[in-house]
Amino acid sequence: MFKDLYSIITFVISGAICVGLIFLLYDKYLNTLGFEENLKKLTGIYIGVSGFLSAILMVFLATSAMNQKSYKAKIIHKISKTTQKMHNFRTISEILFNSDIWLPGLKDYMEKDYSNLSYFDVKEFYKGKSKLAIEFLQETHHFGETENLYMELKSLLMTDPKEKQIPETINYPVFYNNNIIEKWVEHKCGSGLWYVFGYKFGNYKESLNLDAVFERHREKILTLANTIDNDVFEKSSFNEVFFSKLWEYLTKDVIPKLSQFQSHIDRKTPRLIYYLYIVFLLLIVFGVLVPITYLMLNFSVLAVIVSYSIVISTIFYVAITFHIFLSKEVNR
Missing domain, CATH: 1.20.120 (Four Helix Bundle (Hemerythrin (Met), subunit A))
Structure with a gap:
């Protein structure tokens, strides 16, 4: 001043x-x-x-x-690599989201009763913008507390925080919109999944059936993980330990870097x-x-x-x- x-x-x-x-x-x-x-x-x-x-x-x-x-050329190169990693994470998310790991009835319940509710709405319930979010939090659920995980996974498939429905064909943009990156960062998307697979999976074994993922999809997920970072995921097996590392990597590395590089590329001329x-x-x-x-x-x-x-x-x-x-x- x-x-x-x-x-x-x-x-x-x-x-x-x-x-x-x-x-x-x-x-x-x-x-x-x-x-x-x-x-x-x-x-x-x-x-x-x-x-x-x-x-x-x-x-x-x-x-x-x-x-x-x-x-800017250097930043674009870096953000392109990180964006590709995010693409791979979202492909993994899509496979899991559409798989049968969920308890029977969960998808129908979420897509019927809460189709217009997003993970971001729930996390921002205190703002009072979504009555549905408050209703969701007050509701007694019957799916082993996997409803939040379902929405968190769904949030990773969004390219705009205003989206409520996931399109049949997932969009993989050249660069992610700042608005969605900010939401991912703000609400630490992926951290809930990391916490469950890393620390609470024993409580969720009956609610998240990893064995229900098709063999070809398991191989694809492991291949994508190795593409993301071969050093970290090279000797991984398809289990909760692998998913714990996977979501930790997303939370600690990919999304923060995506945000950092995006902020650099959006910097105005001095x-x-x-x-x-x-x-x-x-x-x-x-x-x-x-x-x-x-x-x-x-x-x-x-x-x-x-x-x-x-x-x-x-x-x-x-x-x-x-x-x-x-x-x-x-x-x-």
Whole structure:
């Protein structure tokens, strides 16, 4: 807040300096013999200095743009790898979601009575946005407390937090929507599954029948897990220990990285770049183009007086505020 106020005050002072210089120089022009000739002599040096500073800024801006492009390319490469891992996790989730590991009647119960309820609605029941979520939490369920696991698994198949129904064909986007990533992170999707398979599976053996997964689906799940991270899942067997590691990996590694890389790729161009571009533009227009036009076409001396004043006040503003913009970028 203080820094913003400081910048505004400096801008006002710079504006006052600009206006003051215009009046001062114009008064000098009216009352001093030969003043215009002196201005013309200085204009060549003035153009040279402005052009030199503009060239430095142009090189800096071009280099910054290339660096940003290179940085984004690296992030895109990283996020693509992590996105593919998320695709594999969601394929595993889809297999389990559509399998017969659930108690008989659970799917019908959830899709009939709570088809318009999502895992996120339940986790955010305290916001009071979903009466169905409150009703669900107050209801006495009869499926070994696997209803939440069912919804958690379902949430991993979503690509938008507003979705209520899972499409027949699961969507695997090039990049996941920020909104769904934020929800996965906020509600630690996968952690409930990790907790059950890692610490409470003894209580769920009668409710989650891993033996009901077809052999070909087991092989596919293990293959996908090895694709995700061969070092972690290489010697895994299809059991609760494997699923504990799997959901832990999702919770601790894949979703956080997905969020991290996504935030990097969505970063806006630094304000410092815009700041320097405006300075560059002012130098080019009022430090080079206007003075050259004045010399070539014999414009009114007022034009070059205005350009001198704007450039001098701009340099003053930069000298006073540059460290603020620099510190903001360092602390981003």
